[in-house]
Amino acid sequence: MRNSRPGPFSLNVRDIVRRPGEMREHSIDVPLAEKWGEGLVAVPSGSAVELDVRLESVHEGILATGDVHADYEGICGRCLTEIAAPVDVEFQELFAYPGEEANDFEVQDDHVDLETVVRDAIVLSLPFQPVCRPECPGLDPETGELLDEQSGATSGEALDPRWAALEKFAAEQNDESGESGRTPQNS
Template structure:
């Protein structure tokens, strides 16, 4: 069972019904990898609106969390605020291979939320737009001594 599973038994096959939820979930595995990710143990806050429609359950929400990264220029550790909206239809029947499904009157939001979060993370995070990075010869942070030169 996923920590992102949400029961929808009160909404299933009742078009027009709606439910709003606020959840705090502690990640059991990281979201993303590479330059930036939301690590396991981090809290993810979800503000959800679930609506019953003829085809299934429409999940609309906002995800808030914190990603960890390194500046791609100077390698300083960074905490990045993650604030992303998502909307996904969880269908009653599979029409396409990549559809999300309502199963056993539950929806599992994990993949939809992971996709939204990972796509919102920067490919090359920086601590600031004017970060000078590291000296290519000795690795010193150029911000500590912008006049730094080698003879």
Template sequence: MVDTRQLGRQPGSMRTVNRIVTVPQAFSSAMAVVPEGSEIELDLRLEAVMEGVLVTGTVRGQLTAECSRCLDPISDGIEAEFQELYRYPADEDAAPGESEDEDDEDEDYYLEGELLDLEPVVRDAVVLALPLTPLCGPDCPGLCSECGAKLAEAGPDHGHGDDVDPRWEALRKIAEDPGER
């Protein structure tokens, strides 16, 4: 939660906030995660506008994952940017019919008194920035499909011979001696 009292409701006023917070629940995708309890850094710019408070920010943290090719553990930095408008609570004295469509209200974020809850916005930004197929390096050759050995460690001469399926033996003989039939 970020307190906006110092910002006021005067459109055009602005303040910056830098905070280090603990991740309450893991931010994760299928193959990468910012673990629960790890720290992330938030650089925020809060701007008062007519409709509410515009929050522009950057979040930085550390992710852990497994290489999608060789399954080695990976620890890397992650940075995500976001921008979201937190609307002032609806005026209870407004005339009927003046309120916005209820479908639009489900997608909006609202200030809770003078506080704004950044967790859902930060979570969405971080999860969208997580790599879908993390790699330990761009040239990672992965694992051998036959034995599961790491190809980077096995070397260029790694092979399994000419283990031919016996069902294909007749075709192999024809390929070797096309003149005999």
């Protein structure tokens, strides 16, 4: 009996081991036991990672080539709004047969365990400074309020940055003419 159960990303390759040219394809969905990522955004535990992988028997071992899809959650680094987005990433890694040379990844007990490869591919592609949208203006450093709201935009509305600039300009014009209101200009 094995001491450790094969992980959820471990695939049996017994039927293609040492048979160069043979290949197998697998599609698996794996719910995460723990979250992946330590930054502002992460793939939460319990969410499914979708993996499509081709395992190819080559002279040195098993070549794994695949696509991974996951969904991450977290907060915008500028305005702290909750965000969620998909991440898709490709990977390729050789799992060598155990031998005299030390390898990062090896075929063990006729299995390849893709977990580290898949996790690294996902975690490295998570945005280091995630934003809710590219033009997110963030929070006012003095008041801590959303700058969007200050400039008069309706919250939740996706505002074209060019209109935002116009609106700000209009508001400034009003301020200069001594009016405190923010009625739209009819010019």
